[in-house]
Amino acid sequence: MTPVNDQPAPERPGRKRSEDSRMAILAAASELTAEVGYAGLTIEGIAARSGAGKTTIYRWWPSKADVLLDALATKADLYVPVSDEGSYTADLSAFLTASFALGRNPQVAEVLCALMAEAQINPEFGKRFRASFLQNRRDALGVILDRAQARGDLPPGLPPATITDIVFGTLWYRLLATRQPLDQQLANELVSTLTGPRSDSAAPASRRRKQP
Amino acid sequence: MTPVNDQPAPERPGRKRSEDSRMAILAAASELTAEVGYAGLTIEGIAARSGAGKTTIYRWWPSKADVLLDALATKADLYVPVSDEGSYTADLSAFLTASFALGRNPQVAEVLCALMAEAQINPEFGKRFRASFLQNRRDALGVILDRAQARGDLPPGLPPATITDIVFGTLWYRLLATRQPLDQQLANELVSTLTGPRSDSAAPASRRRKQP
Amino acid sequence: MTPVNDQPAPERPGRKRSEDSRMAILAAASELTAEVGYAGLTIEGIAARSGAGKTTIYRWWPSKADVLLDALATKADLYVPVSDEGSYTADLSAFLTASFALGRNPQVAEVLCALMAEAQINPEFGKRFRASFLQNRRDALGVILDRAQARGDLPPGLPPATITDIVFGTLWYRLLATRQPLDQQLANELVSTLTGPRSDSAAPASRRRKQP
Amino acid sequence: MTPVNDQPAPERPGRKRSEDSRMAILAAASELTAEVGYAGLTIEGIAARSGAGKTTIYRWWPSKADVLLDALATKADLYVPVSDEGSYTADLSAFLTASFALGRNPQVAEVLCALMAEAQINPEFGKRFRASFLQNRRDALGVILDRAQARGDLPPGLPPATITDIVFGTLWYRLLATRQPLDQQLANELVSTLTGPRSDSAAPASRRRKQP
DNA sequence: GCTTAATCGAGACGGTACGTCTAGTCTTCGC
DNA sequence: GCGAAGACTAGACGTACCGTCTCGATTAAGC
Structure with a gap:
């Protein structure tokens, strides 16, 4: 669901992307939406709550909606069953x-x-x-x-x-x-x-x- | 559709609301939405385009969406017929x-x-x-x-x-x-x-x- | 001290200037200055406090400072004695x-x-x-x-x-x-x-x- | 004369204050005062003239007067001599x-x-x-x-x-x-x-x- | 008594600047 | 080189007053 950097070969130099940061950001986005609503959700707020820098968020997601979409996909067992019920x-x-x-x-x-x-x-x-x-x-x-x-x-x-x-x-x-x-x-x-x-x-x- | 002041007895002192301004604001809002999209629509832009002051807009509409809703209601023959067609x-x-x-x-x-x-x-x-x-x-x-x-x-x-x-x-x-x-x-x-x-x-x- | 209309022949038709309004305005200006300071003093505030319309203030005084100057001159026995003390x-x-x-x-x-x-x-x-x-x-x-x-x-x-x-x-x-x-x-x-x-x-x- | 942040140990993370911006703001304030007078001087005008954002000005100075005071202190050899002339x-x-x-x-x-x-x-x-x-x-x-x-x-x-x-x-x-x-x-x-x-x-x- | 003219209050108007907020970028550091 | 901290330019926000204007109601003086 992460819109950037899904190449299969992450063999690149430099520090790896921090999974901790990612999860903290997604969690912060979800919590803030629940607390202040989507209109009150800001990138700055997510950064402050998650302890990440704004730069980190902008690097990986194009907008606050994308963060939320990622959070939704990561968290929710969003996908209803389509198993064959016979008819x-x-x-x-x-x-x-x-x-x-x-x-x-x-x-x-x-x-x-x-x-x-x-x-x-x-x-x-x-x-x-x-x-x-x-x-x-x-x-x-x-x-x-x-x-x-x-x-x-x-x-x-x-x-x-x-x-x-x-x-x-x-x-x-x-x-x-x-x-x-x-x-x-x-x-x-x-x-x-x-x-x-x-x-x-x-x-x-x-x-x-x-x-x- | 104007959200304020629809009392049947508008016998108040003071200058009357300018219908010219109202129409200019509604027109400007519609035009700007077509030109720059809803995301690019701003109260400042509507004020500048219409020649009205921001105060005038805020006095009569709570948000840019309300302006647009008013414009829609004023302009569009939005209401489809419900005449009796027989069945x-x-x-x-x-x-x-x-x-x-x-x-x-x-x-x-x-x-x-x-x-x-x-x-x-x-x-x-x-x-x-x-x-x-x-x-x-x-x-x-x-x-x-x-x-x-x-x-x-x-x-x-x-x-x-x-x-x-x-x-x-x-x-x-x-x-x-x-x-x-x-x-x-x-x-x-x-x-x-x-x-x-x-x-x-x-x-x-x-x-x-x-x-x- | 009133800066306008001191021609010697005020023989004009029409309603006369209201002395009540004048005094109410000067009093309101003085009171407001004491309460909120000169920076917080506004023509709108004076009008509201005195019950006068803004037009009335603008008709007779060019600025809030002029109102205050008039109030000072009207109220204060501002003029110290210069009587001959002998030396x-x-x-x-x-x-x-x-x-x-x-x-x-x-x-x-x-x-x-x-x-x-x-x-x-x-x-x-x-x-x-x-x-x-x-x-x-x-x-x-x-x-x-x-x-x-x-x-x-x-x-x-x-x-x-x-x-x-x-x-x-x-x-x-x-x-x-x-x-x-x-x-x-x-x-x-x-x-x-x-x-x-x-x-x-x-x-x-x-x-x-x-x-x- | 800068009203904030004169601690001797500026060992903080983050970007440093831009001296370029500071000088541009002080210069713009002085020039604008000369051109339009103090009454016509505005924070918005200083920002526009200097190319700085309003935020930057508000971050470092509490009012336009403080900007001007800083400009005066920075520019002027304001301090007259007090050398001993003998009597x-x-x-x-x-x-x-x-x-x-x-x-x-x-x-x-x-x-x-x-x-x-x-x-x-x-x-x-x-x-x-x-x-x-x-x-x-x-x-x-x-x-x-x-x-x-x-x-x-x-x-x-x-x-x-x-x-x-x-x-x-x-x-x-x-x-x-x-x-x-x-x-x-x-x-x-x-x-x-x-x-x-x-x-x-x-x-x-x-x-x-x-x-x- | 009627007209005419200037006043009054109220309040809407076009503006300007305010001080705040957030966006998205850039810079500097430590790890 | 990543990531935090935080300063940067940019610009809209909603508010407060400005000074002007229209409005209807009063209030006199002159006819």
Whole structure:
């Protein structure tokens, strides 16, 4: 996740990058965000809290948002499971349940909202955020959709990309716009909407047909 | 939309607020956002461009985002039609088509993304943005949903609030996250997903009835 | 002392100047100077305290220093006596005693120092302050010196202008530079220095001789 | 004269203070005072002219007056000689002649008047100005008076502190109040007044000799 | 009594500088 | 050569007053 210096051969002269500093900086960034909010987070503050110099931070991260993104990736077990639950419905349900649970963590939600905000305002960070974080999440859902397609239980009519937009759109809208809790009921409603006719009572299996 | 002084009896002593200044400030804010982006927009810049004093801006708007929100509300014919098209499907389709068309305007999209970003970072502005702008849009869709409910052609199973979250969630996700164009195809897919062909057996045309 | 509108024929139509406002403004200026110091004195503060509009102050006085100068002239019985005490020594002594007593009033001293300061910084006010206030004081001493000259008991050797410079110089230096109290002993020493026992023959006090 | 950081052991980490910046700031302050006057002098102007950031100025000087005081001390050979001329009269005469010559320099006079004004208005600066500048000048004259006392040719009757008040009082009064030139004649008159009987009628010419 | 003119208070206006804050860079040291 | 400490230029922040202006309400004098 560190945006710089990921060459596989770190055979360079000079002192090595201090892993202690890196962790102290990431920890300081997370703590400060929790304490003063993203707006109050500054590179100077991170440097002071972590005991690092500003130069060290600027050397390794292009912006405070990148520090936070790195912290998020390092700390959080951010990646929800995509293991095969046997059916598209089950897979999707598991994915949404896990994603919503993650989004219900206020610390994580706060950071995610801040990063999405920064992505709007700072186009360079936006590229990195979309390419690394957002695309990762889409890819996770993509695995499920591919599997469903292979399995043949993906309802026709909606392209996978649209499903992805609807899923993440609804999730992010709750985070960013309504600040309503990401409750399980919404997850269920999304699943039923996307897996087809939430079908009255009977015949849950035959529901996705356009015409019988 | 002006955040101060909307009492119906403005019988106060002293010089009246200058409408010229107000318009010049709103215009300058819009122009500068287009020219240098939201990150490059400053109160000082708006003051310089508009010929107003910084004091005047701070007197009437709490932040640059509020200026932009006011400019948006003043300028844009931002409000999509909610006239009765005869059916829920037609109403929703018209609403989405008009909303997407608006979002395809790059100027408007840029400002919307910036305001949503600011709403994350500045909680006070967030409250105002949610209460005035976002809620307005939800209410517009609410009119359609209420009418559908009264008419009886709202598909059962999804609460109106969830439909609203899905519609605006998908729209905003495209704006904020994928930067993909808000094409008509997505609107159509949303309509068909939400009006649903889970339509029991026959009669594709009469499908929105609760009971035949 | 009011710097405007002292034409002898005030036969004009329209509302007359409000003496109430004038007094309220002068009082507010004096009070505020005592409370927050000259640096903290502002036209806005005077207006707020006095209940007058800023326009009213600007209409009649060019600066806050002029308000204070007017207040000083209106309030203080600022003018020390120059009545004939019978001899130059007695006249000078009485003048100095009265002047020093005035300067020992901390309120008056504070205002005088502030006005002298403003006179350095604001040349226009400097002209007015020198022409009206400082020259008045010099003229008062001039009466005594003229009388002495006419009487014949002015010691030769020092031109009256130089005596004036020494007297007021010492007084102002104590106010501005050393902030030492203007004690009676200094007045006495000034008198004896300026009336001089160069007094050739008579020599009432023989103390100042280099060699007897 | 630098108000901060005169510890003898500057063994601190970090970048050293830039002497280039310091000199550029002092020069800019002097030039701007000459060009636009003390009232027109601003920290922003000094920063712009000198190429320094405002932060740098605020880091090292508490006010624009302190910058000017530092500039005066750095630039001017401000300190008049107090070398032993053989007699009190000669010493005092030399001191006054040199002091008056300095005060005849319009640049220096302008700055001195401004600093004395600021000392009235800004009490904190007043303390510094009195303690560093004014007291230095009094001390210089004190050397002469001490020497005279030791030598035995100080006229009795006037305490040294009073002599000091009269000398500097007259000097400053000319600068601040009358704006009359500090001419040599006034210096002579002061000397003769303070050294005692300017010798009655006879032999006015021979009085200032050291000893015949 | 009506008109006319100057006053009054209130308060918005375009400005300027303030002193603070943070950004991002540069320099100097110790390890 | 890395990393801390900290000084550097740069520039926006939000505030405080400035001095000017518009506003509606008063208050007289002259017609």
